[in-house]
Amino acid sequence: MPRFTVAGQHFAGQLASGALIIACLALFPLVASSYQLSTLIISMVFLLPALGLNLILGYAGMLSLAQMGFFGVGGYTSALLAMHFGTPFWLNFSAACLVPALLAIPLAIPALRLRHTSFVMCTIAFVFILESVSKNWVGLTRGDMGLSSVPRPRIGLWSGGFIVHTTVQYYYLGLLLCVLAVAALVTIVRSPAGRYMIAIREDEVLAASIGGRTWHYRLAAFVLSAAFAGAGGSYYVHYVTVISPSVFDPTYTNTVLVVVLGGGVGTIMGPILGGVVFIALSEVLRIAPELRMVVYGLILTTSVFLFPKGIVEPLTAVLRGAIPSRARGSHGR
Amino acid sequence: MVVEPRTALSLRGVRKAFGPIVAVAGVDLDIVAGEICGLIGPNGSGKSTLFDCCTGLLRPTAGRVLAGATDITGWEMARIARQERLLRSFQKAVVFRALTAEDNLVLAGQMTAFPGLAATFGCGQNTRRRVRELRDRAGVLLERVGLAHMRHAKAGEMSFGQQKLLQFASMLMPEPRTILLDEPFAGINPVLIERIVENIRAVNREQGVTFVIVEHNIDVLRDLSHRLVVLSRGSILADGDPDAVIRDPLVVEAYLAG
Amino acid sequence: MLQNLLTDGLVIGSVYALVSVGMTVILGVLGQINFAHGEYYMAGAFAAWWAIDRLGLSYIESIPLAILIVAVLSLVIGYVVMQRLVDVSFDAGIIATLGISLLLQNGATLLFGGTYQVFDGGWLAPMRVLGEDIAQQRILIVLVTLAVFGALEWLVRKSSFGKQMRAVAQNVECCHVLGLDVRRVVLITFILGTTLAALSGVMTAPITMNIYGAMGEAITLKSFAVIVMGGMGSIGGTLLAGWVLGIMESLVAAYVGLQFRDAVAFTLLVLVLMWRPSGFFNTKARY
Ligand SMILES: Nc1ncnc2c1ncn2[C@@H]1O[C@H](COP(=O)(O)OP(=O)(O)OP(=O)(O)O)[C@@H](O)[C@H]1O
Ligand SMILES: [Mg+2]
Numbered sequence: 001m002p003r004f005t006v007a008g009q010h011f012a013g014q015l016a017s018g019a020l021i022i023a024c025l026a027l028f029p030l031v032a033s034s035y036q037l038s039t040l041i042i043s044m045v046f047l048l049p050a051l052g053l054n055l056i057l058g059y060a061g062m063l064s065l066a067q068m069g070f071f072g073v074g075g076y077t078s079a080l081l082a083m084h085f086g087t088p089f090w091l092n093f094s095a096a097c098l099v100p101a102l103l104a105i106p107l108a109i110p111a112l113r114l115r116h117t118s119f120v121m122c123t124i125a126f127v128f129i130l131e132s133v134s135k136n137w138v139g140l141t142r143g144d145m146g147l148s149s150v151p152r153p154r155i156g157l158w159s160g161g162f163i164v165h166t167t168v169q170y171y172y173l174g175l176l177l178c179v180l181a182v183a184a185l186v187t188i189v190r191s192p193a194g195r196y197m198i199a200i201r202e203d204e205v206l207a208a209s210i211g212g213r214t215w216h217y218r219l220a221a222f223v224l225s226a227a228f229a230g231a232g233g234s235y236y237v238h239y240v241t242v243i244s245p246s247v248f249d250p251t252y253t254n255t256v257l258v259v260v261l262g263g264g265v266g267t268i269m270g271p272i273l274g275g276v277v278f279i280a281l282s283e284v285l286r287i288a289p290e291l292r293m294v295v296y297g298l299i300l301t302t303s304v305f306l307f308p309k310g311i312v313e314p315l316t317a318v319l320r321g322a323i324p325s326r327a328r329g330s331h332g333r
Numbered sequence: 334m335v336v337e338p339r340t341a342l343s344l345r346g347v348r349k350a351f352g353p354i355v356a357v358a359g360v361d362l363d364i365v366a367g368e369i370c371g372l373i374g375p376n377g378s379g380k381s382t383l384f385d386c387c388t389g390l391l392r393p394t395a396g397r398v399l400a401g402a403t404d405i406t407g408w409e410m411a412r413i414a415r416q417e418r419l420l421r422s423f424q425k426a427v428v429f430r431a432l433t434a435e436d437n438l439v440l441a442g443q444m445t446a447f448p449g450l451a452a453t454f455g456c457g458q459n460t461r462r463r464v465r466e467l468r469d470r471a472g473v474l475l476e477r478v479g480l481a482h483m484r485h486a487k488a489g490e491m492s493f494g495q496q497k498l499l500q501f502a503s504m505l506m507p508e509p510r511t512i513l514l515d516e517p518f519a520g521i522n523p524v525l526i527e528r529i530v531e532n533i534r535a536v537n538r539e540q541g542v543t544f545v546i547v548e549h550n551i552d553v554l555r556d557l558s559h560r561l562v563v564l565s566r567g568s569i570l571a572d573g574d575p576d577a578v579i580r581d582p583l584v585v586e587a588y589l590a591g
Numbered sequence: 592m593l594q595n596l597l598t599d600g601l602v603i604g605s606v607y608a609l610v611s612v613g614m615t616v617i618l619g620v621l622g623q624i625n626f627a628h629g630e631y632y633m634a635g636a637f638a639a640w641w642a643i644d645r646l647g648l649s650y651i652e653s654i655p656l657a658i659l660i661v662a663v664l665s666l667v668i669g670y671v672v673m674q675r676l677v678d679v680s681f682d683a684g685i686i687a688t689l690g691i692s693l694l695l696q697n698g699a700t701l702l703f704g705g706t707y708q709v710f711d712g713g714w715l716a717p718m719r720v721l722g723e724d725i726a727q728q729r730i731l732i733v734l735v736t737l738a739v740f741g742a743l744e745w746l747v748r749k750s751s752f753g754k755q756m757r758a759v760a761q762n763v764e765c766c767h768v769l770g771l772d773v774r775r776v777v778l779i780t781f782i783l784g785t786t787l788a789a790l791s792g793v794m795t796a797p798i799t800m801n802i803y804g805a806m807g808e809a810i811t812l813k814s815f816a817v818i819v820m821g822g823m824g825s826i827g828g829t830l831l832a833g834w835v836l837g838i839m840e841s842l843v844a845a846y847v848g849l850q851f852r853d854a855v856a857f858t859l860l861v862l863v864l865m866w867r868p869s870g871f872f873n874t875k876a877r878y
Contacts, residue, residue: 063682110865116681117624118864121815125857128812132854191460192443193453195432199440202429205390209421211414211444211507220454250808254693261686290697290705290804297693301672304679304687 011190014268018182025175029168037171039283040276044174045236047275050259051185052228058266059189060221061201063120066107067229067256069127070100072134072247074230075237076141079150082238088161089153089238093177096234097227104226108219131248146244153238170239177235181228186268188224197221254296255282262299264310273312339366340401341511341543342387342419347396349382349567356382358567359396364511366401369537369544371558371575373551375588379567380547381424384513388421389413400511415444420504421513424547428496428503430489434480437488437499438471439464442506467506474502479528494521501529505536511543518550526550530557555579563587594723596841602729602798604837605736609791610810611817612743612829613784618818619760620780623676623684627692628788628814629807630699634661635789636710636796636806637699643712650712654793661789662782669781674774677763692811700804713797728797735794739787740830747826756780809853816860 029037049067056064074096081092111122134141141147153164153173164173188194196217199207208214237243255278263274278299285292307314342364349357357379364370374380385391387398389410397406400417413419429437446463447453475481478498483491488499497517504512514533518526530553536542548554554561554575561575565587571578578584614628638657642648648656668691676684714731717724747753759766759776766773788810796802817836821828836856844852 057682063685110861114864117685118819120624120682120685121819122861122864124812124815125861128854128857129861132851136850187456188454191454191456192447192464195436195440195443196453198432199429202431203427205410206423206427206429207440208410209388209390209414209423210441210503211411212440213411213450216450254689257686257689288701290700293693293697294701297690297695297697300690300693301687302690304683304690305672305675308683 022175022179026172029171034167037167039280041167041170041174041239042283043275043279044178045232045239046255046259046279047178047271048181048232048235049229050256050263050271050275051181052225052232053256053260054265054267054271055185055188055197055228056221056225057260058270059194059201060197060218062218062221064123064222064225065120065253065257066123066126067225068253069123069130069248070104070226070229071233071236071252072130072243072245073100073103074233075243075247076134076147076233077230078234079147079237079243080140082151082154083147086151086154086159088156088158089164089173090155092153092238093231093234096230098230100226100230100233101223104223105219108222112215112218112222127248127250127253131245134245134248141245144245146242146246148242150237150241150243152241164238174235174239177231181231182268182272185228189268193217193220251293254293254300255279258296258299261303262307262310264312267310267312269316270310270312273315274310277311340364340399341366341368342545343399344383344387345397345399347383347386347393347398349379349386349391350394355567357386357393360564360567360569362562362569362572364543364545365560366510366543367537367541368559369533369546369557371554371561372545372547372564373549373554373561374564374570378564380564381515382567383564384421384515384545384547387513388419414507415448418508418510419513420507420509420511422497422500422504422515422517424515424519428488428491428499430487432488433485434475434483434488434491434499435468435471435485438474438503438506439467441503442467442470445507470506474505477532478502479525494525497521498525498529501532505532508540509542511545514544514546514548516547516549518548518553526553533557551579592845594721596845597838598723598725598729600838600841601834602732602837603840604834605733606791606795606833607810607813607817607836608830608833609732609736609739609794610788611814611821611833612740612826613787613791614814615784615818615821615826615829616743616747616756616780617673617784620756621673621676621684621777622760623673623681623688624815625673625781625784626685626688626811627695627807628785629809629811630692630695631661631665631785631788631807632792632795632810633699633802633804633807634664634695635786635792636802637703637708637792638789639712639793639796640708640710640802641703643710644708650714650797653712654790657793658786658789662786665782665785666778669778673781674777677773677777692807696804696807703804705804707801707803710796710800710802715797726798728794732794732798735790736830739790740826743826752776752779812860813856816856816863819860819863 028040049071053064053067056062077099078092078096081087081095107126111119111126114122135143155162155164164170189197196207196212199212200214200217204214233247258278259274260271262278263272264270281295282292285295303310340363344360344362347357347360348355360383372380382391386393389405389408389412392407397404399405400413400419403417405413405417429440432440443453446467452460472481472484475484478501480495480498480502483495488496491499497520501514501517504514517529521529533544534557537544546554546558558575560573561578562569563571563578563584570587571581571584610628610632613631614625617623617625635657638660639650639653642653642656643650672687672691676687714727716727718727718730720730747756755771755776758771759773763773813836817829817832820835821832836859839859840852840855843855
């Protein structure tokens with residue numbers, strides 16, 4: 001699958017356009033309907049695990065289908081903490097990142113011995129194992145019934161504070177989390193470790209031959225992607241206020257795949273655009289969930305042949321055509 | 334007082350078998366630090382496999398590999414590269430195709446600039462300064478191998494010869510002690526060969542880097558190397574002064590027999 | 592009791608083997624895992640149901656019709672998608688076939704409704720074998736499976752098409768050079784593999800009785816376990832692995848708990864992968 005890297009050259013420009021996008025999104029509630037906002041909230045729910053998949057697949061080159069397993073673990077962690085201890089959101093959220101990340105370590109030790117299709121199969125099996133645990137550990141998870149009336153996010157240092165409940169408030173909370181997550185992803189992929197991850201994606205043996213500790217960086221990618229997924233789970237569970245083993249359903253994994261691959265794997269903007277475009281699309285197709293999945297199937301299959309770099313590339317091409325930019329062609333071969 | 338010459342790399346009875354096929358049949362070899370050693374042999378004589386055993390890509394079936402005084406048998410490839418500064422190129426031109434030429438070199442240099450694992454995740458001032466230094470070094474090296482104009486081109490879009498030059502340059506980034514080159518001149522035009530040869534000589538002379546070079550282009554190797562080793566069917570057939578080795582009737586026969 | 596469980600496992604195992612061997616031959620020739628494989632099993636069952644329920648055909652007539660329908664479906668999919676997967680990376684292949692799986696699974700639900708359909712057909716009258724009452728359909732499944740595996744062994748080892756299959760499996764570039772029509776071999780193999788899954792679906796539907804759009808999903812996952820246990824690409828190994836999985840599932844369901852039945856497949860999958868981490872799906876060494 002072709003992927004491309006973040007070029008270092010225009011980083012300042014990218015920062016500026018990033019700031020512009022954030023500003024637009026921050027002002028969006030002034031003009032948007034509550035329905036549009038809730039669609040964007042769902043986009044942000046999926047964007048968080050999608051960023052993790054983007055890191056592990058787009059940069060480290062490992063197709064992990066375990067993302068939604070970690071999403072579920074994060075969701076359960078956050079919900080259980082809030083329900084049993086009444087902890088504030090920041091603590092639930094941090095735990096929801098940390099627990100899947102820690103869980104990813106023992107899972108990674110066998111999984112990282114595998115490559116290619118074996119690795120993919122192993123990660124699928126993980127989700128089923130987690131689903132099985134969530135169904136059968138009734139004392140903790142209430143089994144198939146799931147957890148309901150999960151508290152809404154409480155923004156406060158320890159006790160008291162402010163409870164997020166309107167759509168607009170949820171929107172701003174999600175926006176904050178997504179901005180932080182994107183910033184974290186950008187930091188990781190631009191660090192020397194990120195360069196090693198790209199090297200592993202391109203050629204693992206060559207990466208090792210120049211001293212890259214390939215196992216460690218593959219582990220890091222797996223663990224970090226689990227943390228991103230857990231973050232999504234936390235935001236999700238405090239938004240919908242219920243969680244059950246159905247969170248491990250393959251449908252959700254497929255949605256994340258569509259967001260990342262349809263958007264543009266291995267780019268920063270790709271999954272962000274993918275999240276907005278494809279979740280909005282699926283809201284339009286809400287009348288029939290099957291129709292939504294048919295369209296997702298079409299997107300996945302055609303993405304391989306027709307737009308292997310996702311929608312981000314044609315979209316930027318259109319934008320560049322519309323706004324002639326000085327940056328164009330500033331470096332060439 | 335006689336000073337024992339230091340060895341850069343010693344092989345003790347190294348053997349590698351792939352099932353019934355014996356690729357390397359018990360090789361004893363001491364590479365003296367600071368020398369340029371040519372390694373020739375017919376196709377399939379086990380040269381690349383020997384390199385793989387030295388650099389940890391393959392684990393020898395039997396025997397030991399030492400870098401200096403350290404026994405590195407069974408070490409992982411990355412550890413050998415990092416701790417012993419033993420680097421190798423591959424027979425095929427292998428570069429990180431999606432990365433620019435400059436980034437290829439920065440990657441190779443990261444192992445000395447960021448020795449710790451945690452340091453590679455940094456994003457602060459210090460990290461950025463060190464990466465900038467690597468970029469500067471990369472610029473100088475690209476200039477040296479004549480790829481300055483390709484600095485920001487994707488490695489995958491470069492020609493075969495340019496990729497080999499890039500691979501060679503990336504060997505020089507992390508302050509190497511020993512470099513194993515697998516057919517660095519194959520598929521490269523004479524002008525570029527001359528340039529690589531000059532670079533090898535310069536690096537050898539100025540930085541004391543030890544080279545072991547596998548090559549079928551015997552003329553170039555005869556001029557370049559201080560010593561020539563001939564491998565045939567996995568064992569050493571001849572070892573010594575290049576001119577003498579090439580005239581050795583045994584060697585001539587081995588080559589003719591294939 | 593135990594004998595009962597074993598025969599049960601053998602029957603279910605034969606179903607798994609029949610589905611999985613289709614995945615095995617496709618993997619062998621194309622070098623890609625077909626993530627939509629269970630959907631052809633589902634399609635076979637639905638096509639037969641449609642023939643019986645809507646066209647009023649008998650079960651025996653519905654079998655060839657269902658296989659024909661799935662063959663046409665996979666001809667189209669093979670032509671449009673699978674042929675192109677010869678020279679794409681393994682992850683692109685996974686994504687492409689995963690997309691097809693979504694398409695077929697949800698397409699079926701859209702066409703035939705989201706609820707379970709009752710499959711009314713087959714020979715469910717019991718027969719006395721070794722002092723035990725077994726439905727005729729179950730015996731038929733085992734017999735058909737044995738016959739199919741025999742035929743497949745012959746096809747791959749002895750026939751000229753089998754030679755072409757093995758050639759494509761070994762080296763695609765060489766086949767191009769030799770003028771072998773790789774795409775044709777891939778297409779035919781794909782249709783062969785999917786119709787085997789469809790046959791399995793048609794044969795099993797009378798036993799499972801309920802059919803629904805997502806019924807193939809679990810089958811795909813179980814096929815992964817079977818082909819990995821079977822040692823990838825080995826036809827005889829697939830049969831054995833199918834039986835092992837079927838019998839273990841029925842034992843676990845009886846002695847450990849019904850809810851752990853489906854856990855057997857992925858537990859075995861992970862264990863076998865751990866046992867031979869690099870033994871399967873090896874891409875060719877490049878150094
Ligand atoms: N992975 C492998 N599996 C089985 N046999 C191998 C493998 N790698 C190498 N061999 C065999 O080992 C022998 C030596 O191969 P090697 O690549 O080391 O030769 P070489 O001297 O580098 O040849 P050339 O000059 O053609 O590069 C050959 O007979 C080869 O077939
Ligand atoms: Mg060689």
